[in-house]
Amino acid sequence: MSTFQPFTRLPLELRIQVWTFAFVDDRVLKFRRSIPDQGFWSPTPVPAVTRACQESREYCSYQKAFLILGFPRYIWAKLSCDIVQLLSSLMSNLSETPIPVRTTITYLRIELSIAGHNRVDPEWFYHSYSQQFRHFPCLQHCDVLVDDGLYNWGDFIDETYWGTCTKSNVRIIDAKTGEYINKATAGPYLDWIDTGRGEGSNYFRIDDCWDEEDEEDVKQRWEAMMEMEKGLPRVKLA
Template sequence: MATFHPFPRLPFEIRTIIWQMTVEPRQVEFRIKTPDWAFRTLYATSTTPIPAVMQACHESRNLGLYQRGLAVGDEPRYIWVNYDIDLISIGKTGFHKLDHYRRIVRRLKFQAENSSDFFHSVSPEWKEFTNLSEMHVVCEDGVLAWQDAWEYLTWPCPRDNIRFIDPKSGDVVDGYTLDKRMDEILAPSDEDEE
């Protein structure tokens, strides 16, 4: 990549606009490190690279394009996050591990099986995700297994912004598509009518 040497001579306002244009939505992986012998949390880890703009210079870091966040546990370590646009992917990590961040996370991705345990113990925790605008569910048991959850759970974000992901095929569907697929499966075939 070529270097634009006159960049520092541009007016601050223009440099700020350029730095802001470098910010893109990312999927931020969030996992918990625990000691082998205990159930307590040591710290959060992430395989998501630090945004390049945070490593460019003091000026770009000081603009507040990303925040230090998701620091949990006995030995907290922060992860650079832009809560407005980053998708926080917690995998199978429990929702309770995001305790202090529930009200600021806007986009969340998790992996689960649609079981009675999930229905009764996990979904009530959602009510504290008051600013959630989007949710992605990696469906361990296939997307069709989540059709009843789509229909009966009280989701913490607008239903139009919920996506179900099949981990085997990578297929991504919304709840309305899930309803259509289930209707097609349950609809009587021409052979049944004869």
């Protein structure tokens, strides 16, 4: 506002539109649990628009979220587009806490075995955490950050319950490199590793939709595997 002095003379309706559209799409909102029973907090910097003035805080797209009755903590969030990143161990804490905004979260990014926590393998996650997704009825996208490489997670997307999130919107991300596999690339990636990066011809992965006697199926599987030669896509991790 200090660089545009006439702003305060604009009609309120126009100023409201400015505040409403002042948000960052796909902002990564890191989510942490404070001392037991003291609510939640975030190390992510608060949105600049919430610090502009009282009017901006009143009309901006960000809302005070994750409030727990009796505790003053809150987190500025726009859950229709924020990527909520949390440790897997917090999924049960969040799902069991009476926080209405939990049901509006659309994008989760789950950290597994990061920052010194015990290793979480696919089977452990499946039995301990996958059923927690039912507590997020608006979930549309989900990332899982792993620190033991992607190979062990190749079948994980297809075999896991993701609630309302379609499997095509799930990514398994290597927390060290940012490389990821999804429903479309997980199978070819496993084939790529199993065949010594395309040097062999024997597949270990079972694909019920694949007919080894069908030339077209054989060709398509080979071509999909050889796409891995270009390398996996990456996401930028903070």
